[in-house]
Amino acid sequence: MKTIRIQLETLTCPSCINKIEGVLNKQTGVDEAKVMFNSSKVKITYNEEETNPEEISAIIEKLGYPVLS
Amino acid sequence: MNINTKTRNILTLVSGGLLLAALAVYLLTPGSLAQDIILIVAAILAGVPIAIKAFQALRMKAFSIDLLVTIAVVGAMIIGEYTEAAVVSFLFLFGHYLEGRTLQRTRASLKSLMDMAPLEATILKNGERITIPAEEVQIGDHVIVQPGGRIPVDGKVITGQSLINQAAITGESVPVNKTKGDQVFSSTVSDNGYLEILAEKVGDDTTFAKIIELVEEAQETKAKTQKFMERFAAYYTPGIIILSVIVGLITLNVHLALTFLVIACPGALVISVPVSIVAGIGNGAKNGILIKGGDKMENLAKVNTLVFDKTGTLTKGKPEVTDIKAYGISADELLQLTAEVEVTSEHHLGKTIVKKAEEKELKLVHNPSDVEIMKGHGLRAMLNGQQIYVGNKSGAEKLGIAIDIEANEYMLQQQKNGNTSVFITRDKEVIGIISIADQVREEAPATMDQLRKTGINDLMMLTGDNELVAQKVAHQLGIDKVYAELLPEDKVSKVTELKTSGRNVAMIGDGINDAPAIATADVGIAMGGTGTDVTMETADIILMSDKLDKLPYAIKLAKATIRNMKQNTYFSLITVALLLVGVLTDKIHLASGMLIHEISVILVIVNAVRLVRFPKYQLRFKLLDFKTKTRKE
Numbered sequence: 081m082k083t084i085r086i087q088l089e090t091l092t093c094p095s096c097i098n099k100i101e102g103v104l105n106k107q108t109g110v111d112e113a114k115v116m117f118n119s120s121k122v123k124i125t126y127n128e129e130e131t132n133p134e135e136i137s138a139i140i141e142k143l144g145y146p147v148l149s
Numbered sequence: 150m151n152i153n154t155k156t157r158n159i160l161t162l163v164s165g166g167l168l169l170a171a172l173a174v175y176l177l178t179p180g181s182l183a184q185d186i187i188l189i190v191a192a193i194l195a196g197v198p199i200a201i202k203a204f205q206a207l208r209m210k211a212f213s214i215d216l217l218v219t220i221a222v223v224g225a226m227i228i229g230e231y232t233e234a235a236v237v238s239f240l241f242l243f244g245h246y247l248e249g250r251t252l253q254r255t256r257a258s259l260k261s262l263m264d265m266a267p268l269e270a271t272i273l274k275n276g277e278r279i280t281i282p283a284e285e286v287q288i289g290d291h292v293i294v295q296p297g298g299r300i301p302v303d304g305k306v307i308t309g310q311s312l313i314n315q316a317a318i319t320g321e322s323v324p325v326n327k328t329k330g331d332q333v334f335s336s337t338v339s340d341n342g343y344l345e346i347l348a349e350k351v352g353d354d355t356t357f358a359k360i361i362e363l364v365e366e367a368q369e370t371k372a373k374t375q376k377f378m379e380r381f382a383a384y385y386t387p388g389i390i391i392l393s394v395i396v397g398l399i400t401l402n403v404h405l406a407l408t409f410l411v412i413a414c415p416g417a418l419v420i421s422v423p424v425s426i427v428a429g430i431g432n433g434a435k436n437g438i439l440i441k442g443g444d445k446m447e448n449l450a451k452v453n454t455l456v457f458d459k460t461g462t463l464t465k466g467k468p469e470v471t472d473i474k475a476y477g478i479s480a481d482e483l484l485q486l487t488a489e490v491e492v493t494s495e496h497h498l499g500k501t502i503v504k505k506a507e508e509k510e511l512k513l514v515h516n517p518s519d520v521e522i523m524k525g526h527g528l529r530a531m532l533n534g535q536q537i538y539v540g541n542k543s544g545a546e547k548l549g550i551a552i553d554i555e556a557n558e559y560m561l562q563q564q565k566n567g568n569t570s571v572f573i574t575r576d577k578e579v580i581g582i583i584s585i586a587d588q589v590r591e592e593a594p595a596t597m598d599q600l601r602k603t604g605i606n607d608l609m610m611l612t613g614d615n616e617l618v619a620q621k622v623a624h625q626l627g628i629d630k631v632y633a634e635l636l637p638e639d640k641v642s643k644v645t646e647l648k649t650s651g652r653n654v655a656m657i658g659d660g661i662n663d664a665p666a667i668a669t670a671d672v673g674i675a676m677g678g679t680g681t682d683v684t685m686e687t688a689d690i691i692l693m694s695d696k697l698d699k700l701p702y703a704i705k706l707a708k709a710t711i712r713n714m715k716q717n718t719y720f721s722l723i724t725v726a727l728l729l730v731g732v733l734t735d736k737i738h739l740a741s742g743m744l745i746h747e748i749s750v751i752l753v754i755v756n757a758v759r760l761v762r763f764p765k766y767q768l769r770f771k772l773l774d775f776k777t778k779t780r781k782e
Contacts, residue, residue: 089154092249099211118256118368118427144205146153 081111083125084133086140087148091120096145103143107131154249157198161242167191168239171232188231195238196222214414217390221410225739228403236740237411244747248420251754255424257761258431259364265317265336266357270301273345283335284352294344299336303350303357306331311342318356319694320437360693363441364434368427370442374718375422382415385725389413404739405732411742412728417749421717424753428760429710437693438703445689448672449707454652455605455700456644458666459612459622461659462676462697464587468497470505471568472584474559483581485511487573490530490537493520498571499528499539501585523547527571538574545572545579552579567621569614586618589625592698597626599701603708607652611640611666640666657700674700706763713760717753724749 091097097115100122104113109130114123124136137147171187178184196219203215218241225234253260267283273291283301286292291307294300300313312324317336324340327333333346335355352358371379390413397406426443433440440446457463475483488506491499492513506513517530517537526547527540538548542560545552552572556579560570568584597608609630612619619633632643644666647654656663656670659677664687667673675688677695692699728745731737737745 090249090253092245092252099206099209099213103209103211114369116365116369117423119259119365121365139209142205143209143211144202 082128086122088120089146091117160194164191164195164239185231188235192235192238195242217410221407224407233739237743240743240747247751254758255428258435267299267301267336286348286351288348290348292346292348294339296341299338300333302348303335303355304346304348307345307347309344311344312340314338321694367442368430372443372447378418378422382418386413386415408732408739408742417721417753421721421753422714424757425714428757432763439691441689446707446710450711451653452655454607454654456609456656458658458663459610463593464589468501468585468587471586475581489513489515490517490539536576550574550577564617567618593626596697603701603704641669644669709763
């Protein structure tokens with residue numbers, strides 16, 4: 081299990097939280113995803129054998145939230 | 150395809166311009182084709198980014214507010230309401246832009262804290278100075294800090310001396326003098342001196358990095374009110390959508406149904422509580438008060454009983470020798486002999502005596518042998534062929550040592566003045582009494598006064614120290630109740646007892662030894678969090694500067710934050726009710742519905758921004774403040 085923090089562009093709508101968390105939590109390999117709305121970060125605990133940070137970032141981008149780092 | 154913030158802002162601006170153009174055309178020739186075309190272009194420009202977001206979410210099987218707005222805008226276009234379509238999509242985008250801007254203000258405190266993070270470090274490698282990014286410093290590196298420089302690591306000063314501004318950590322801007330052997334913290338600023346520091350904690354392990362992480366996490370912890378609002382929103386949005394379908398089917402009024410969709414966005418409802426909490430927590434962090442979440446904030450605002458640990462919290466925690474009474478030998482001889490025995494001791498009273506002997510430059514020549522620690526009493530040892538006991542009265546009595554009236558009277562007098570008396574006996578005879586006291590913190594009396602003014606009914610004290618010493622301190626500070634001679638587990642049961650009697654209890658201690666009691670209380674407050682991770686973890690609230698006077702501020706801030714949160718909650722609930730009534734009575738339409746919605750969101754954020762400036766610009770709405778009104782003053 082590994083934990084990463086992904087910085088997104090400033091989040092403005094609280095409804096994004098449920099969207100991002102909901103989708104990420106459904107992915108295989110993602111143990112827990114938590115959106116930190118106020119710092120515009122996503123904290124993700126994942127299994128490094130099943131997924132990787134690049135894949136997770138790609139999913140967030142696909143949802144429409146540009147990833148900064 | 151992603152549309153970034155910049156492009157979206159440009160689209161917002163252009164569609165806003167087109168709306169104005171359409172208005173101009175309308176004023177010249179009402180109802181012309183040109184007007185409709187301009188409006189359609191404006192609606193499409195502003196609508197496309199919203200539709201893309203909605204589509205992206207839909208593709209990942211997620212429902213979003215953007216979808217509601219998209220449906221409403223497309224619907225309005227179909228029924229020929231171009232003005233409504235253009236205004237709604239423009240307002241939605243423009244609202245987002247403003248929300249983003251104002252939200253940044255509520256997050257400003259944390260941002261300004263994060264800006265204090267050190268970026269670069271100069272280290273000594275093979276006798277050469279090299280500058281590297283701060284996160285690349287390794288443990289054990291020698292870091293150089295020039296006057297005016299920011300310290301990049303947690304560590305110990307090896308050489309040099311400087312006044313250091315520790316505001317980033319403690320919120321206290323009065324500089325502290327640090328010299329060889331002293332602990333310094335990452336992100337604090339060296340004011341005037343050159344320092345060489347041995348790096349002990351680097352990168353994400355520094356106290357400063359931990360503070361930032363803690364505050365970030367705290368801002369996400371949900372307050373009870375927030376959970377309620379989110380549940381409400383979770384029913385509200387689908388409820389309104391279903392209502393819009395029903396209304397649409399019954400009345401066949403598409404316009405009315407679309408209006409419902411627009412007001413179904415839960416904007417102000419969901420954001421009203423978190424913005425207040427974020428602003429409040431941010432303000433605290435900037436002032437050296439870490440509050441670990443919205444729920445803790447709510448609890449702190451409700452506290453009516455404060456329970457203090459004595460040693461290290463109300464007092465300085467650094468005992469000093471206040472008087473030496475010798476019988477039959479000189480005071481210096483007594484001190485020297487006692488120190489020679491106590492040199493082996495780990496007990497803080499023993500250390501105090503040794504320190505006093507060192508201050509007087511007494512030479513410790515003899516080494517004690519057969520040292521025996523009498524738990525709860527003191528210690529016994531052979532020194533220079535004589536049996537020496539150093540400890541309390543009960544220990545002496547246990548050894549069968551007679552204490553005469555004179556010594557007893559003296560001891561009682563000392564205890565009444567708040568001293569702890571240490572008996573020294575030689576071969577079963579009392580040769581002296583050393584009095585030791587822990588001075589009350591300078592800021593403590595004023596702090597107690599302020600606490601009472603903030604609405605704390607009861608101030609209490611728990612201590613392991615003896616009754617007389619405890620009473621003395623309590624009397625000095627005007628503390629209502631004292632529970633003395635307690636073991637750590639007694640402190641826990643006392644706190645539990647107070648809690649079950651219906652009080653909202655906050656326990657304030659200096660960390661490790663009080664950790665169980667701190668964890669038990671409704672609100673656990675730790676002082677001086679700069680040292681230990683244990684403190685950081687157990688406490689709900691951490692006063693980073695080792696000073697009591699931040700406590701009234703913390704309580705006032707919590708109350709102001711909760712007040713602000715309530716104002717926002719009531720406001721957003723009332724707005725929702727008004728919107729519903731307005732739509733049903735045909736007073737509010739698509740565009741005006743969106744306008745009211747966006748204005749309410751922004752007002753809620755602006756209200757929270759006031760907290761960033763706390764204690765300035767605070768409002769008190771007596772009507773909304775049920776809690777403070779009903780409580781007896």
